[in-house]
Amino acid sequence: MSLLNRYWRVALGLVVIAALIIAPMYLNRYGLFILSQWAVMTIAAMGLNLTLGYAGQVSLAQGAFVGIGAYSAAIMTANGMPLIAGLGVAIVLCFAIGWILGYPALRVQHHYLAFVTLAFSTLAFLVFRNESWLTNGIYGISNIPRPTILGYPTNRPLPFYYVCLGSLALVSFATWWLIRSPWGRAFVALRENPVRALSLGIDTRRYTLMAFAIGSALGGVAGTLYAPLTQYIDPVPFNLSLSLDLLMMVIVGGSGFFFGPFLGAMIAVLLPEWLRFTQGYYLMLYAVAVILLLIYSPTGILGILDRYLTERRTKAASALRAVAKSGLEPAP
Amino acid sequence: MSNLLDLLIAGLATGAIYAIVAVGFTLLWQTSQTINFAQGEFVMLPAFLMLAAMHVGAPFWLAIVIGMLLSMLLLGLGFKMLLVDPMLRHGVLPLAIATMALAIGIKEAVKQFFSAEASPFPSIVPAGDISILGRQVALQSVGVLALAIAAVVGLTMLLNRTSIGHQMQATAQNPTVARIIGIPVERMILLTFLINAFLVALASLLITPIYLAKFSSGEVLGQAAFIAAIVGGFNQVRGAIAGGLLIGVVDNLAAAYVSTQYRAAVPMVLLILIILLRPQGLLGRAEERTV
Numbered sequence: 001m002s003l004l005n006r007y008w009r010v011a012l013g014l015v016v017i018a019a020l021i022i023a024p025m026y027l028n029r030y031g032l033f034i035l036s037q038w039a040v041m042t043i044a045a046m047g048l049n050l051t052l053g054y055a056g057q058v059s060l061a062q063g064a065f066v067g068i069g070a071y072s073a074a075i076m077t078a079n080g081m082p083l084i085a086g087l088g089v090a091i092v093l094c095f096a097i098g099w100i101l102g103y104p105a106l107r108v109q110h111h112y113l114a115f116v117t118l119a120f121s122t123l124a125f126l127v128f129r130n131e132s133w134l135t136n137g138i139y140g141i142s143n144i145p146r147p148t149i150l151g152y153p154t155n156r157p158l159p160f161y162y163v164c165l166g167s168l169a170l171v172s173f174a175t176w177w178l179i180r181s182p183w184g185r186a187f188v189a190l191r192e193n194p195v196r197a198l199s200l201g202i203d204t205r206r207y208t209l210m211a212f213a214i215g216s217a218l219g220g221v222a223g224t225l226y227a228p229l230t231q232y233i234d235p236v237p238f239n240l241s242l243s244l245d246l247l248m249m250v251i252v253g254g255s256g257f258f259f260g261p262f263l264g265a266m267i268a269v270l271l272p273e274w275l276r277f278t279q280g281y282y283l284m285l286y287a288v289a290v291i292l293l294l295i296y297s298p299t300g301i302l303g304i305l306d307r308y309l310t311e312r313r314t315k316a317a318s319a320l321r322a323v324a325k326s327g328l329e330p331a332p
Numbered sequence: 333m334s335n336l337l338d339l340l341i342a343g344l345a346t347g348a349i350y351a352i353v354a355v356g357f358t359l360l361w362q363t364s365q366t367i368n369f370a371q372g373e374f375v376m377l378p379a380f381l382m383l384a385a386m387h388v389g390a391p392f393w394l395a396i397v398i399g400m401l402l403s404m405l406l407l408g409l410g411f412k413m414l415l416v417d418p419m420l421r422h423g424v425l426p427l428a429i430a431t432m433a434l435a436i437g438i439k440e441a442v443k444q445f446f447s448a449e450a451s452p453f454p455s456i457v458p459a460g461d462i463s464i465l466g467r468q469v470a471l472q473s474v475g476v477l478a479l480a481i482a483a484v485v486g487l488t489m490l491l492n493r494t495s496i497g498h499q500m501q502a503t504a505q506n507p508t509v510a511r512i513i514g515i516p517v518e519r520m521i522l523l524t525f526l527i528n529a530f531l532v533a534l535a536s537l538l539i540t541p542i543y544l545a546k547f548s549s550g551e552v553l554g555q556a557a558f559i560a561a562i563v564g565g566f567n568q569v570r571g572a573i574a575g576g577l578l579i580g581v582v583d584n585l586a587a588a589y590v591s592t593q594y595r596a597a598v599p600m601v602l603l604i605l606i607i608l609l610r611p612q613g614l615l616g617r618a619e620e621r622t623v
Contacts, residue, residue: 104604107611108608108611111428111566112607114367114428115562116607116608118555119559119600119603119604120600122555122596122600123597123600123601126594126597129593130593240555244369244432247429248433251425251426280440280443280444281440283437284440284441284444286436287434287436287437287440290433291430291433291434294426294429294433295415295418295419295430298419
C-alpha cells in the first residue's frame with residue numbers, strides 16, 4: 001500500500017519536473033516571465049517556511065530580504081562583477097541581518113515578533129528609497145545584466161527560466177536535506193514545544209537565530225535571481241506588501257509542509273494571471289479565493305490533502321484490524 | 333517655539349484619530365484574538381460609502397448616518413459572521429492572513445467600483461482659524477481633536493461606568509468565567525465588533541478631509557494604528573489612546589525636525605525599542621507568555 005503510494009509519488013514528481021522543463025518551450029515571453037517569477041517566489045517562500053513553518057517564528061520581513069538580495073545583485077553586477085559574487089554578498093548579508101533580527105525572537109513571540117519584523121520591513125524600504133548614493137533611490141537601477149553560465153549566455157527568457165528552475169532545484173534539495181538533518185528536527189522541536197526542546201539539551205537560542213538567518217538567506221537568494229529576471233529594480237516591489245504576500249503564500253500552500261511554498265507561490269503568482277480575463281476584478285476574486293480557502297482549510301492546500309490521507313490511512317488501518325479480528329491473516 | 337505649538341496641535345489631532353483606530357484594534361484583539369490587518373482599509377472604506385450616499389443625492393448629514401450604519405453592518409456584523417467566526421477556532425495566524433486577503437479585497441473593490449483617483453471629502457468642521465491663547469490655530473485641527481476626545485471619553489465611560497461595559501471587560505479578561513456568571517459572551521463579542529466598526533467610520537469621517545479619499549490610504553493608517561496599539565499596550569484601551577497620541581505627535585515632530593525622508597522611520601524605531609524594552613507596552617499589563 002505505502003509502497004504503491006511511494007511509486008505514485010515518484011511518478012507524479014517526475015511528471016511535474018518534466019512538465020516544468022518541457023512545457024515552457026512552448027510559452028511566450030510573458031508566460032516564461034511569470035513561470036520564472038513563480039520559481040523565484042517559491043525560493044523566498046521556502047525560506048519563510050523554514051522560519052515560520054518549521055521553527056514557528058512569525059516573520060513579516062521576508063520581502064525586505066528579497067529586496068536586500070536584489071539590490072546586492074544589482075549593485076554588484078552594475079559594477080562589473082559577476083552575479084555569483086552578488087549571490088555571495090546577498091547570502092552573507094541576509095544571513096547576518098537575519099541573525100540579528102532573530103534576537104527579538106528570543107525575547108518576544110507571536111504577534112509582537114510579527115510587528116518587530118514588520119517595522120524592520122518598513123525601515124529596509126526607507127533605506128532602499130532614500131540612500132540614493134547606493135540604490136539610486138526612486139529611479140532604481142536599470143539594465144541589470146543576466147549571467148553567463150559555463151560560457152552560455154542566459155539573456156533570452158527561456159535560458160534564464162532554466163537558471164531560475166535550476167536554482168529552485170538546488171535550493172529545494174538543500175532545504176530537503178536540512179529538514180531531515182538534526183538541525184531541521186531541532187527546528188520542529190522549537191516550534192512544537194520550546195521548553196521541552198530546551199530541557200532535551202537543544203540550544204533553543206542558537207536554533208532560533210539560525211532559523212531566522214537561514215530563512216532570510218534564502219530570501220536573499222530569491223532576490224539575487226529577481227534582479228536579473230526583471231532587469232530593473234526600484235524600491236516599490238520590496239515594500240511591506242511583498243512580505244505579506246510571501247507570508248500568505250506559505251500559509252495558503254500549507255505552512256510546515258515541504259511542498260507548501262510551491263503551491264502557495266503558484267496560487268499567489270499564477271492564480272491572478274489566470275483570473276486576468278475578469279479584468280478589474282481579478283485581485284478581488286483572488287482575495288475572495290484565499291479567504292474561502294483559509295475558512296475551509298486553515299492549514300492550507302496541503303492541509304486538505306493531509307487530512308484526506310490521514311483519514312484514508314485510519315480507515316485502511318481499521319479495515320486491517322477488522323480483518324485480523326475475524327481470524328484471518330492480514331494481507332502482507 | 334510658535335512653530336512647535338502648531339506641530340503639537342496638528343500632531344495631537346492626527347494622533348487622536350490614530351488612537352480611535354487603535355482602540356478598535358485592541359478591542360478586537362482582547363475579545364476575540366483577531367489581529368485585523370485590514371483595519372486601515374476599514375478606515376478607508378466608510379468615507380467611500382458616505383461619498384456614494386451623497387452621489388445618490390443624500391445630504392451630507394444623512395450620508396454620514398448611512399455610511400456609519402453600512403459600516404457597522406459590513407465591517408462589524410459581516411466581518412464577524414463571515415470571516416472571524418468560522419476561523420477563530422483555528423488560531424491567530426490563519427485569521428490574521430485572512431484579514432490580509434480581506435485588505436486586498438476591500439482595496440481592489442473600492443478601486444473597481446468607486447475610483448482609482450483620490451476624491452475630495454467634505455469636512456464636518458468648518459475651515460478657518462480660531463485664536464487660542466492669542467494664537468491662530470486651524471479650526472480643523474481643534475475640531476478633529478475635540479471630536480476624537482469626545483469619542484474616546486464616551487467609549488471609556490461606556491467601558492468603565494456601565495453594566496454593558498463591565499460585561500465586555502469581563503468577556504475580554506476571561507470568557508469562560510464570564511459565561512459561567514451569566515454574561516452573554518457572544519453578544520458582547522458582537523458588540524465589540526460593532527463598536528470597532530463605529531470607531532473606524534468615525535475615524536474615516538475625521539481623517540478623510542485631511543488626506544482625501546483614496547483606495548490605498550488604508551495602508552499608512554493601518555500601520556499607524558498597529559504601532560499606536562503596540563506602543564501603548566496591546567491589551568489596554570487607555571494604552572492605545574496614549575500610543576495613538578504619542579505616534580501622532582512623534583510623526584509630526586519627526587517630519588519637521590528629523591527629515592521628511594526618514595519621518596516614517598521614527599515611529600518604527602520607537603516601536604522596535606518599545607517591544608524590546610517593554611513588550612507589554614507603555615501602559616499595558618504583561619501578558620502571560622504561551623509556551
